Amino acid sequence: MIPALLVSGGDYLARETAVAGRLAATATLSSVEVILEGLPSxxxxxxxxxxxxxxRIAPGCMCCIGNLAMRVTLNRVLRRKPGLLVISLASSEHLxxxxxxxxxxxYDSLLQLADEIRL
Incomplete structure (x- = not known):
């Protein structure tokens, strides 16, 4: 199973900085996939x-818009079987x-929701 880290809240730069900090602590991973919601600053x-x-996927609540962008991106990413998946969400509201x-x-048989960072 692929460990998955959820990062939510804050602005885009804060989330991206939190992801970078976590990845620096796990530098031994051979492959990391990051899905970032929103537009870079x-x-x-x-x-x-x-x-x-x-x-990078367009901003918008992924659960309220039917998960289509998330599902397509996630399926594409999971085919590569990363050592870690990071999903960065703009809001913690619908986490x-x-x-x-x-x-x-x-996804229940592919992902292990390992950790969460709320900003």
Whole structure:
């Protein structure tokens, strides 16, 4: 199972900085996939590398818009079988709905919701 970290709240830069800090502490991973909701602030904290893949999806509550953008992006990312998946959400408001989504089929057998950072 792929460990998944959820990061939510704060602004885009704060979330990206929190993700970068967590990744620095887990530098031994061979492959990390990061899904970032929202538009960058102009300051790139995370820079893609051969072992760090970054996917950016348009802002908007992923549970309220039917999870289509999340589902498509997540399915594409999971095909690469990363050592860690990080999902950064703009708001903590609907975090329980996202958690529920990630613990349903088919994701329940693919992901292990390991940790959470709320800003």
């Amino acid at each position: 102009g300051q790139a904290v995370l820079v893609p590398t051969p072992s760090l893949h970054i996917q 329980d709905n996202i958690r529920r989504f990630l613990t349903q089929e088919p």
